[in-house]
Amino acid sequence: MTAEIRQLNKFFGNFQALKDINLETSEGEFIAILGPSGCGKTTLLRLLAGFSAPSGGEIYLDGEAVASKTMNVPPEKRNLNMVFQSFALWPHMNIEDHIRFALKNHRYMEKLNSKEMNERIDEILRIVGLEQFKHRLPGELSGGQKQRVSLARAIAPAPRLLLMDEPLSNLDAELRIEMRREIQKIHKITKASIVYVTHDQGEALAMADRIIVMNDGKIEQIGTPEEIYESPETSFVATFVGKANLFKGAWKDEVFKPEGTQLAWRQNNVTGSFIKDGIFPLRPEQIRLTKAEEEKLQGRIMTKQFQGKEYHYSLDVNGRTVIVHMPINESYEIGETVSIEPDIIWGWDKKAPEN
CATH class of the missing domain: 2.40.50.140 (Nucleic acid-binding proteins)
Structure with missing residues (x-):
């Protein structure tokens, strides 16, 4: 899925969280939005998801207008899914049921019969390496396993756009490095477009095709990891990345x-x-x-x-x-x-x- 953002602004009362954001993404691209707390990166992700409407500007997905000051297509009518920082798992449902729920309720997922449903669940569990844990509840899993369940639920209906809001911030250092590899593998297998929000420069540099560095509600620089690291355009980018x-x-x-x-x-x-x-x-x-x-x-x-x-x-x-x-x-x-x-x-x- 391609995304285009034109002159996007967002106000919360008198506070301007986003200031004239312009951005275009390509089909299958892995975009990392990098910046410190309060820079507007999660607000931008929520606008892409449809959880809130912009105060000005427009958002297009695959060339179709989905948000402006006067309209906002709800999340369920955008072919996307989201992975949250807090895992957001249901304590009474096992791993298999989490994936089944996503397959049954995603608007853009074709209807599957019982055999197809079970095959798809097994396929997703293999991708995230949780085949032997399919009957376990979230409370019986480690942090890394819980994040894999969250990823599995998000990719199961094969969304064209996958949004991730600091998904690794609750994991320890070793698990974060391991999960970077998992997310890269998932991106290669699913070929979905990914927009990944993080404050960790290591995550952005390691995984993204392009990085958007944000500060104070504005985009400071857009470029490949190599361009951002080797040729920073502003003092903020130079000191924040590297x-x-x-x-x-x-x-x-x-x-x-x-x-x-x-x-x-x-x-x-x-x-x-x-x-x-x-x-x-x-x-x-x-x-x-x-x-x-x-x-x-x-x-x-x-x-x-x-x-x-x-x-x-x-x-x-x-x-x-x-x-x-x-x-x-x-x-x-x-x-x-x-x-x-x-x-x-x-x-x-x-x-x-x-x-």
Whole structure:
């Protein structure tokens, strides 16, 4: 299913939750809506589902208008399903009955006879790996198994659009990684279009075809995971996805002079907003630490965290905190003063060019 959103706005009283949202999705695409709490991502998902109507703008599904300021097609008349953060399972129904209920009551699901119904239930249980648990109640399942039931119920009637509202946020770290793989597998098998809301950048980067980064009710950037991570267009995207450090200073052509220094850092793919604001973004893994040298930018190590293959450092650099990730074979100690420079692949010089 394709979706098109035009100039979408949503007010709750005097509060504007969504501000002129424009978006187009392709058939079978996995879209992640990424942003902090309160940015409007769940409100956008609820408007797509039909749970509420927009205050302005329009929504089209497969080219057909389903929502505007004056009309709102209800959820049951849109060929979609939703997976909730809270699982939303019925405690008195076993897994098999959850799937059976979805197959019987979805408007767009063709009617099945008893044999076809049982075959479809078994097929769905195989997809989510719950064949041996079909007669268990939700109270007898682990968190990961409950989320699989929620997914199974959603995909059983083969909806053309699958909406997911932070479905993994209630699971522990290991289960979240496992369920990412399950959701990717389900997307490949069902070929349904997916719109997935999350505040976890790892989930979005790992699973999505494209990511919509939202902040304060607006879209900050749309792009592939690689584009969002490697070429952020705003300071918010740079710091929210990948936790970039933002160094202040001045740009001249492709050369950046850090504030209070005569250094020159060269970079040729920084977007216009950073140049305009006098900012040089560097992610923790794009910074190199060396023994302190007077002609370089210096900082004092405040914390050091062992992370298996690398150390994570926080440094005080002229009163600002800078986060750096370094290989395990390059170790520094808390309290040590070190020099900071962009990784060599980014290009740098010791002194700024003459004006």
